[in-house]
Amino acid sequence: MDPKEPAGNAGLKVLAFSTNNISDPGIDLAGSAHMHYSPSVLVLPIPCSSGIRPSWVLHALKAGFDGVFIAADGTDCAYLPDCTDRTGKVFTEAQTLLKENGYDPKRLKMAAICSVCAESFVSHMENFQKDLIGLDTA
Amino acid sequence: MKDRRIGVFVCYCGGNISDYVDVNKVRDAIENEPGVAVAKTHMFTCSDAAQQEIIEDIQNEKLDGLVVASCSPKLHLFTFRAMAERAGLNPYQYVQVNLREQCSWAHRDNVELATDKAIRLVRAGIAKTRLTEPLSTLRIETKPKVLVIGAGVAGLRAALAISDLGLFVFLVEKEPEVGGWTRKWNKMFFHDQRGDDIIDMLKDQIKQRENITLFTNAEVVEKGGSVGDFSIKVRVGKDDTISLEVGAIIVATGFDVYKPAEGEFGYGLDGVIRLPEFKDLVTQSNGTINYNGRTVKNIVYIYCVGSRQFGDIDNPNLYCSRYCCSAAAYEALCAYEKNPELHQFHLFRDMRTYGKHEVLYEEARTRQSIFIRYEDEDPPVVERVKGKLRVRVHDQLTGGEELEIEPDLVVLVTSMVPRENDKLVDILKLPVGLDGFFNEIHPKLRPVETVVDGVFIVGAAQSPKTMAESVASALSGVSKSAALLMKGYVDLEPFIARIDTELCEWCEECTKACPYDAVEKVSVDGKEVAHIIESLCKGSGACIPVCPKDAIDIEGYTDVQVKAMIDALIQEAV
Amino acid sequence: MARVNPSFLDEVSCSSDFNAFACMNCGVCTAVCPMGLDLLPRRLFRYVLIGLEDKVIENTETIYTCLLCKMCEENCPAEVKIAENVKCLRSYINRKVFKL
Structure with missing residues (x-):
């Protein structure tokens, strides 16, 4: 871990899946508004949160990420009216996969981040990194 | 994997990035990455001069991949795609890395860590680019005709405006008479003009147009095809069914x-x-x-x-x-x-x-x-x-x-x-919001477009509106359809699903998951497999996690690309 | 519970100058009143507008305490002709209560 990471989150590495149309603009807005969040949060944009493979979550933890955050489309999804349900299913399957592989399922978190949800994203990141500190290392 | 020749261009953004990220250090860290042939920095990558230099690099160095690490893709994705195209590089072998909104601006308190993150982000962009393949848009010749559903004030006004532009209109009304709610109304603010007078006036004008065909007592019963080239069936009266070919559809079904x-x-x-x-x-x-x-x-x-x-x-x-x-x-x-x-x-x-x-x-x-x-x-x-x-x-x-x-x-x-319109919603695959009105793509910037390309929602069918607002929205739908049809063709994004037919066992899961009816069953060498109808697929990826054989990928976001990006993001920066 | 008498307003509005409806209930009139009449004129005219006759009659004394100094009228941002309106009210009470 990088020793210079600001105190509080111990530089825990978080992979955040964002979505091109909804949550990625929300995360952009956090930067545009010059809000601060940990530089250990790395964002990977995809088209829609319902299209995440559970195996990508496991892959990320195996590769060394401490946690994975799904910045879901929620009810704003332009593709699917039931995007939340579908992403929820991906989330549950991914958690099962993590358990089967000896990872704490709490290392995966999901929340809907809308295209203007900058503050919400920042506070989710702070809380998630705090939550991750308490978890046993796999 | 064949050797790639990728150009990586990191932007200062005149200080917006370089004040908080050591841009030269980022360049130094990635210039020896496998596949990277050129690594440079520019003060403003989007400037005309920088674009010209990049084009020269692409041509002189025979680049087959491009990474631009600058601002959010929402800003300049299309700028650099066009630049790539001008340079003769396949525009889908270019990847944008977001160093400003998602790095420098968010981490202004720590140059060292922001630089560290920037290196990881650029590496992930390179990793993704290494796995890109040249893709091409799907070009569809458009039909210069528009279907307008609903002949209330919005639908009537839209029909006239389309006709003005020289496009053909089919106007379909469920009721025996046109005019919707407006026809039933007497005086209205501001000018005390009567609703039925307005409707009569519009009706008279429509009668004089040779390029408007009005069907009353009529309902849309079937839709096939896709943007630019829909085939529509309309039931007229009790038994007649007619077939129409249109390029765009304007839904003006109003309210209750x-x-x-x-x-x-x-x-x-x-x-x-x-x-x-x-x-x-x-x-x-x-x-x-x-x-x-x-x-x-x-x-x-x-x-x-x-x-x-x-x-x-x-x-x-x-x-x-x-x-x-x-x-x-x-x-x-x-x-x-x-x-x-x-x-x-x-x-x-x-x-x-x-x-x-x-x-x-x-x-x-x-x-x-x-x-x-x-x-x-x-x-x-x-x-x-x-x-x-x-x-x-x-x-x-x-x-x-x-x-x-x-x-x-x-x-x-x-x-x-909202009107009860379950049948139409099902036929057109219209997105319905939680409030029951039709959903636009973006309430401010794309207020009449829907996720179904070529289908526009106007008037009070989209949300409660006054008549003035309904007509404004109708005319906005007209200009969007005209912009689509008057060019004569439409190019569809190639970031859509693809099926690995060797893995596919045709279990129907992807078909069930697709809200756009974009998956069909075909036979390949006697084996039943799924096939993506390119013009219908929106590339949402909803079918990806439901496939038990992991046989589906979205172009640009393939399994190998995402995993390679994850690996690059976690790799220690230096 | 106060019963609304819709025609009360018609009976009170003695002239075309009666314009209590213009009141936007900002309360400036009450604030500047040298007599410190907190009922006048804001709430009083609300009673008239709504048609609460009893409430108006109950406050007969207050209505006659008004000096008609027009301090409120000078300061009214909605240009309510307050003095004129009070005169209308008094005329009504003279007829209705004092049987003049």
Whole structure:
């Protein structure tokens, strides 16, 4: 871990899946508004949160990420009216996969981040990194 | 994997990035990454001069991949795609890395860590680019014809505007007559123009247009094809079905008037009516306003009936219906004009006679209309006591005095609600919002487009609107369809699903998951497999996680690409 | 509970100058009143507008305490002709209460 990471989150590495149309603009807005969040949060944009493979979550933890955050489309999804349900299913399957592989399922978190949800994203990141500190290392 | 020749261009953004990220250090860290042939920095990558230099690099170095690490892709994705194309590079082998919104601007307190993150992000961009393949857009020749569904004021106005542009229009109306709600209305604000006059005028114009075909008593029953080239079946009358070929579809199906539940603000009691019915009474009046043979002297209006609902209601209408405050204030003025002896009490929550409508509110107040605000939590109570209507409400301006009014008529200022259109929703795959109105892609920037390319939603079918707003929205739908059709062709993004037919066992899961009917069954060498209909797939990826064989990928976001990006992101920066 | 008499307003508005409806209930009139009459004129005219006759009659004394100094009228942002309106009210009370 990088020793210079600001105190509080111990530089825990978080992979955040964002979505091109909804949550990625929300995360952009956090930067545009010059809000601060940990530089250990790395964002990977995809088209829609319902299209995440559970195996990508496991892959990320195996590769060394401490946690994975799904910045879901929620009810704003332009593709699917039931995007939340579908992403929820991906989330549950991914958690099962993590358990089967000896990872704490709490290392995966999901929340809907809308295209203007900058503050919400920042506070989710702070809380998630705090939550991750308490978890046993796999 | 064959050796790639990737160019990586890292942007200073004139300090927006370079003040918080050591841009040169980023370049140094990635220039020896496998596949990277050129790594440079620019003060402003988007500037004309920088673009020209990059084009030269692409051509001189024979680059086959491009990474631009600058601002958010929302800003310049299309700029650099076009640049790549000008340089002769396949535009889908270019990847944008977001170093500004998602790095420098968010981590201004720590240059070292921001630089560390920037290196990881650029590496992930390179990793993704290494796995890109040249893709091409799907070009579809468009039909210069538009289907307009619904011949209310929005649909009629849209049809004329399309016709003006020289495109052919098929206008389909479910009812035997055109005009929708507007036809039923008499005088309307501002200019006291009558609704039926407006409709007659539009109808006359439409009759004179050779490039508009109107079908009444008609319904859309089938849709095939996709943007630019839809094939539509319309049932006309009882038995006739006709086939149409159109390039775009404008949905102008309008709204319905809220029907209050039995007992909601006294609805169901004799003398409790809705605003449209009251409008009819005022229209029919010669002098006095009569209801059920009785002369009406005192009227109570209750606002926000079916709008801005909250509390213990199933699926409450959370929205404001926009037109009703103005319509009720205007109707009170019309009623006053018929009979200046009337006493009119308006029980409202908040008056929203916005914009130019404010004068209606002002004027109503000078014409015997008394406005009494009620609290959300303390709505008026309507009862019938000893044969008389009685309304109780607390008046805030007298310190909460409980008033008892005995009106001859209670007018419920009812909201706009979405029409029941289940069949059409299913046929067109229209996205419906939680409020039941059709959903646009972006409420501000793309207000009439839907996720179904070539299908536009206009007027009150999209959300409650005044007539002026409906027509504005209709004309916006016209310009979007015209922009689509007048070019003659449409290019579809290639970031769509692809099936690995060797892995696919045709289990139907992907078909069930696809909301766009984009997956069909085909036979490949005698084996039944899924096939993606390119023109229908939107590339959402909804089919990806449901496939038990992991046989589906989205171009640009393939399994190997995502995993390679994850690996690059976690790799120590230096 | 106060019963609304819708025609009360018609009876009170003695002249075309009666314009209590213009009141937007800001309360400036009450604030500047040299007699410190908190009922006048804001709430008083609300009673008239709504048609709460009893409430108005109850306050007959207050209505006659007004000096008609027009301090309120000078300061009214909605240009309510307050003194004129009070005169209308007095005329009504003279007829109704004092049977003059």
